[in-house]
Amino acid sequence: MDAGKRAAGYAAAERVDDGMTLGLGTGSTVAYFLDAVAERGVRVVGVPTSVATQERCRELGIELRTTDEVAVLDLCVDGADELTHDLILTKGGGGALLREKVVASMARGMIVIATVDKVVDRLADTFPLPIEVVPFAVAPVARRLDALGFHVEHRGGGQYRTDNGNAVLDARMPEGLNEPARWDAVLATIPGVAEHGLFVGLATEALLGTPDGQVERLAAS
Numbered sequence: 578m579d580a581g582k583r584a585a586g587y588a589a590a591e592r593v594d595d596g597m598t599l600g601l602g603t604g605s606t607v608a609y610f611l612d613a614v615a616e617r618g619v620r621v622v623g624v625p626t627s628v629a630t631q632e633r634c635r636e637l638g639i640e641l642r643t644t645d646e647v648a649v650l651d652l653c654v655d656g657a658d659e660l661t662h663d664l665i666l667t668k669g670g671g672g673a674l675l676r677e678k679v680v681a682s683m684a685r686g687m688i689v690i691a692t693v694d695k696v697v698d699r700l701a702d703t704f705p706l707p708i709e710v711v712p713f714a715v716a717p718v719a720r721r722l723d724a725l726g727f728h729v730e731h732r733g734g735g736q737y738r739t740d741n742g743n744a745v746l747d748a749r750m751p752e753g754l755n756e757p758a759r760w761d762a763v764l765a766t767i768p769g770v771a772e773h774g775l776f777v778g779l780a781t782e783a784l785l786g787t788p789d790g791q792v793e794r795l796a797a798s
Contacts (some may be wrong), residue, residue, distance in 0.1 A: 602655025699753025714769020
């Protein structure tokens with residue numbers, strides 16, 4: 578699906594105007610977006626969501642700021658592990674979910690760039706829902722998720738750490754999450770959860786690349 582990733586990333590770059598302040602996501606599709614922004618030569622300021630994105634921006638000469646320095650972003654561009662037709666997302670396959678959600682919440686709009694195969698009817702079945710957990714609470718959170726019906730795996734056998742130093746539990750729900758908004762609230766109340774990968778009400782548009790390099794568009798209702 579590289580042709581689709583590239584098409585989506587380059588299509589999103591066409592939405593970027595000179596002087597914008599951008600939230601910059603993480604992942605392989607975002608890498609194409611960053612390349613396209615650099616190729617266009619537009620002057621932008623970016624707030625990166627991971628060390629990997631930060632390093633790539635520096636290589637490309639994209640000016641960076643931190644969340645301390647920027648209050649509002651014109652636009653956030655990021656990928657998704659899965660998304661529904663009404664633009665509810667799961668994110669965190671790359672481990673940057675906490676920073677990605679913070680940055681997305683700062684933006685006036687969020688464009689999701691992905692490939693058409695990422696669109697699903699129900700989330701967290703085919704692809705697990707990543708949940709970032711402070712290390713002290715991994716076992717209690719895993720037990721709580723199990724009691725809620727999730728099948729839980731400790732990413733990296735429990736050794737994986739995010740850029741924030743936290744662990745990630747990958748939680749799969751058999752037959753998917755039928756009420757994502759409710760689960761958004763439930764998961765947020767579990768002590769020890771730093772953030773979960775359900776993104777509800779944040780995405781405003783999705784640009785979806787196809788295997789032949791075309792782009793399909795989904796808009797929030």
